[in-house]
Amino acid sequence: MSDSFNDPLHLLLCGSLWPKSSSPDCLAQFDFDSGPLATPEPEIKTEPEPDFKRGLGSRHLDDHPSQASTLPEPRPRSVYHAWLASRVPSCQNGGYITAGAQRPLTRANLRLAHHIAELCVPQMIRIFWRRHPFRAFVMVAFSFVRGTFPVFKGFTHALIINEVQSLLSSGHYTWSYLIRLIGAELLAPGCRKIVRFVRVSPFFTNNEHFVQNSARFLVEYQQMEQRVRLDIPTLSDPTVRDLLAESDLFVSSFQGAGGFGLLSPFDLIRVFSLISELASHIFVLSTISYGPLSILALFISFLSAAYPFVQSSLLPRTYGFDAPVYSEVEISLTEKQEQMRQLSLSDTHRPEVMLFGLGPWILQTWAAARQAVLGLNSSQQSLRSPSSIFSHLNVAEIIAALQNLPFVLMLQTSTSLGSLALYRSSVQSIVYTVSTLFITLQMAVQGVFLMGAFCASMEIEPFLKPKNDTRVTYKSWSGGMKIEARNLSYTYPGCTEPALRNVSFTLEAGETLAVVGYNGSGKSTLGKVLSRIVDFNSGELLINDVDVRRYEPAELHRATTAVFQNFCKYNGTVAENVGVGYIPDLDRPAALRRAVRLAEGDHIVRSLPHGINTRLDTLGLDSMSYSPAGMGACGARAPWASHGLSGGEWQRIALARAFMRAHKPEVHFLLFDEPTSALDAHAQNKIFQTIDSIARGPGADGEAPRVKTVLFITHRLSVARRADKIAMMEHGSITEFGTHDELLKRGGSYAALYHASV
Numbered sequence: 001m002s003d004s005f006n007d008p009l010h011l012l013l014c015g016s017l018w019p020k021s022s023s024p025d026c027l028a029q030f031d032f033d034s035g036p037l038a039t040p041e042p043e044i045k046t047e048p049e050p051d052f053k054r055g056l057g058s059r060h061l062d063d064h065p066s067q068a069s070t071l072p073e074p075r076p077r078s079v080y081h082a083w084l085a086s087r088v089p090s091c092q093n094g095g096y097i098t099a100g101a102q103r104p105l106t107r108a109n110l111r112l113a114h115h116i117a118e119l120c121v122p123q124m125i126r127i128f129w130r131r132h133p134f135r136a137f138v139m140v141a142f143s144f145v146r147g148t149f150p151v152f153k154g155f156t157h158a159l160i161i162n163e164v165q166s167l168l169s170s171g172h173y174t175w176s177y178l179i180r181l182i183g184a185e186l187l188a189p190g191c192r193k194i195v196r197f198v199r200v201s202p203f204f205t206n207n208e209h210f211v212q213n214s215a216r217f218l219v220e221y222q223q224m225e226q227r228v229r230l231d232i233p234t235l236s237d238p239t240v241r242d243l244l245a246e247s248d249l250f251v252s253s254f255q256g257a258g259g260f261g262l263l264s265p266f267d268l269i270r271v272f273s274l275i276s277e278l279a280s281h282i283f284v285l286s287t288i289s290y291g292p293l294s295i296l297a298l299f300i301s302f303l304s305a306a307y308p309f310v311q312s313s314l315l316p317r318t319y320g321f322d323a324p325v326y327s328e329v330e331i332s333l334t335e336k337q338e339q340m341r342q343l344s345l346s347d348t349h350r351p352e353v354m355l356f357g358l359g360p361w362i363l364q365t366w367a368a369a370r371q372a373v374l375g376l377n378s379s380q381q382s383l384r385s386p387s388s389i390f391s392h393l394n395v396a397e398i399i400a401a402l403q404n405l406p407f408v409l410m411l412q413t414s415t416s417l418g419s420l421a422l423y424r425s426s427v428q429s430i431v432y433t434v435s436t437l438f439i440t441l442q443m444a445v446q447g448v449f450l451m452g453a454f455c456a457s458m459e460i461e462p463f464l465k466p467k468n469d470t471r472v473t474y475k476s477w478s479g480g481m482k483i484e485a486r487n488l489s490y491t492y493p494g495c496t497e498p499a500l501r502n503v504s505f506t507l508e509a510g511e512t513l514a515v516v517g518y519n520g521s522g523k524s525t526l527g528k529v530l531s532r533i534v535d536f537n538s539g540e541l542l543i544n545d546v547d548v549r550r551y552e553p554a555e556l557h558r559a560t561t562a563v564f565q566n567f568c569k570y571n572g573t574v575a576e577n578v579g580v581g582y583i584p585d586l587d588r589p590a591a592l593r594r595a596v597r598l599a600e601g602d603h604i605v606r607s608l609p610h611g612i613n614t615r616l617d618t619l620g621l622d623s624m625s626y627s628p629a630g631m632g633a634c635g636a637r638a639p640w641a642s643h644g645l646s647g648g649e650w651q652r653i654a655l656a657r658a659f660m661r662a663h664k665p666e667v668h669f670l671l672f673d674e675p676t677s678a679l680d681a682h683a684q685n686k687i688f689q690t691i692d693s694i695a696r697g698p699g700a701d702g703e704a705p706r707v708k709t710v711l712f713i714t715h716r717l718s719v720a721r722r723a724d725k726i727a728m729m730e731h732g733s734i735t736e737f738g739t740h741d742e743l744l745k746r747g748g749s750y751a752a753l754y755h756a757s758v
């Protein structure tokens with residue numbers, strides 16, 4: 001098996017969004033030691049390689065990518081590579097900017113943003129354009145037109161002033177002057193009314209909302225579609241997690257809830273308005289200013305109007321919400337602040353937060369980290385000296401005085417008063433528009449990187465997905481599923497000690513295997529590897545004599561049912577919690593009732609206020625519900641209020657979920673990880689009888705051959721002895737394997753454990 005399977009990013013960007021020529025041939029280039037992206041590329045020599053052996057926290061300088069700014073020119077191979085390079089800070093201190101942090105406006109970052117935009121924007125536009133071409137056209141065209149409105153306004157003012165000027169200078173009250181003046185005065189508010197009407201007219205606003213909502217829906221749908229495809233090995237890679245976090249920010253920016261320093265893609269439409277506004281102001285200026293004196297006046301006007309913007313951008317930034325996070329210390333502070341924030345918001349942790357009185361500690365730790373990140377520590381606050389304030393005041397006063405100079409200069413020429421007013425408003429508008437454009441573009445650059453993350457994330461292929469050329473369709477065997485493990489080893493990402501070491505065994509179709517052993521010996525990990533939830537690092541796993549990596553995991557999952565040790569508690573009704581075990585039967589009450597009955601859970605359902613439609617409280621704290629809306633009059637429970645279950649009751653719900661599909665002919669493998677740990681001995685026996693009868697097929701008696709393979713992980717050796725074979729696990733290895741009697745006779749660890757337990 002190729003080591004390329006060890007890296008979820010080996011398939012990045014091999015998909016369809018980009019032209020194939022621009023996609024790296026990830027599979028061909030991949031090499032485990034150096035990573036999939038390690039083909040010599042001058043601009044990104046040592047990008048952070050996803051590596052299951054090292055988590056985010058264990059990245060060191062030696063695997064830190066070289067600075068993008070010091071490695072110029074050749075283009076990144078793909079959007080993903082450009083995004084990755086943008087996360088490398090320009091200072092050489094070994095950190096990474098945290099997911100979502102603002103990239104500084106460096107030359108290297110602009111180049112990377114340009115590259116990402118070049119690849120992503122046409123694709124994004126095509127996606128949106130294809131859906132509603134006419135509506136999108138109207139929206140963009142209106143934005144252009146809207147940009148010219150302020151200039152029309154300026155013209156009407158100039159007309160009025162000119163009329164007054166000529167009236168005063170001529171001294172003649174002629175009817176034509178008067179009518180033109182009144183007409184101009186009426187025209188100005190009329191024009192403004194038309195502009196306002198068009199701006200708020202239902203057609204344009206509805207059209208804009210429609211296009212925006214369609215775009216929102218599309219990106220959210222794509223985000224969810226991709227997320228449900230990704231498997232656990234892929235999601236456990238720190239680089240993938242960062243990529244997805246930035247991709248999520250991009251998606252949330254469509255809702256206008258992106259937070260500081262994040263530009264919604266819809267705001268980019270404003271750029272069109274700003275550009276057309278700028279163009280029309282420049283046009284107006286070009287019609288009225290001529291001659292060397294005018295040019296000097298123009299220069300001074302720009303200087304004085306631009307001074308406040310230049311001044312604010314030159315002032316040192318004391319704190320920045322969107323400042324890039326560079327150093328290891330800052331990264332750990334950011335992580336700490338986020339950890340504490342999550343803890344304060346988490347319902348799952350609420351009981352212990354209350355019980356151990358963690359509130360003040362959470363708040364204190366968060367505040368310390370947050371203040372440090374935001375630069376609010378008193379030591380970092382630098383008060384500007386009075387002399388520097390005075391120097392600023394002086395400059396500001398001089399600049400303000402200079403603003404009058406252009407008027408004096410312009411009055412020396414034969415310019416009319418209206419032109420002068422138009423001239424002044426145009427200069428100020430140009431400066432204001434340019435500064436808005438600059439800020440918008442600055443945010444847009446950050447938006448481009450987030451868009452890059454979104455586009456790159458769309459191309460992530462699930463790690464467990466087989467290569468196309470080796471893929472085979474899962475074929476069922478009539479008597480169950482044959483499982484053969486050969487020297488399987490597995491180490492969790494970020495760990496150094498393997499959880500599985502050279503595990504080998506054969507389970508024939510229709511056999512039952514009990515896996516027993518001490519805590520932490522690797523039993524659950526083996527269950528996850530066999531059910532293709534996680535991969536393995538070395539060795540071979542054959543299912544029905546075929547390498548498991550050649551199967552599509554979804555096909556294997558359709559042939560499997562399971563109760564995992566940490567099974568899910570869904571925030572929904574009993575019916576939903578059971579029905580998710582087999583979605584086609586989710587709305588079939590008979591199937592739900594049958595599964596609940598098999599799990600011996602019918603008495604639980606009967607005791608619930610709304611039977612199978614009772615909403616379950618996933619924390620089991622229903623009596624502590626703090627929501628007043630959950631209580632009806634006199635404290636009666638509202639119909640939708642949730643109900644808590646005991647640990648054993650939840651276990652029956654999880655069993656019922658597995659039983660929803662266990663009897664289906666396409667299911668050949670039943671996996672139960674401590675399915676009855678919270679059940680009493682009597683209930684436990686009944687459940688194992690049920691599992692045994694399901695494994696023999698519908699209507700078969702207790703002696704019929706099994707048609708499903710069963711694996712259960714248990715600490716109850718009285719249950720384990722019923723299995724055809726028993727695997728004793730110690731320190732990640734199977735140290736003893738055989739029947740109960742064989743292992744007892746052997747007198748090893750299993751025998752010792754068994755004697756200790758009975």
Ligand SMILES: Nc1ncnc2c1ncn2[C@@H]1O[C@H](COP(=O)(O)OP(=O)(O)OP(=O)(O)O)[C@@H](O)[C@H]1O
Pocket residue numbers: 492493495499517518519520521522523524525526565
């Ligand atoms: N997600 C994980 N990340 C890192 N290490 C893990 C993870 N899950 C389990 N481990 C480690 O892998 C080893 C095996 O864990 P596993 O859950 O397979 O043990 P087990 O035999 O099922 O234990 P128990 O009997 O307590 O359920 C343990 O050392 C554990 O700490």
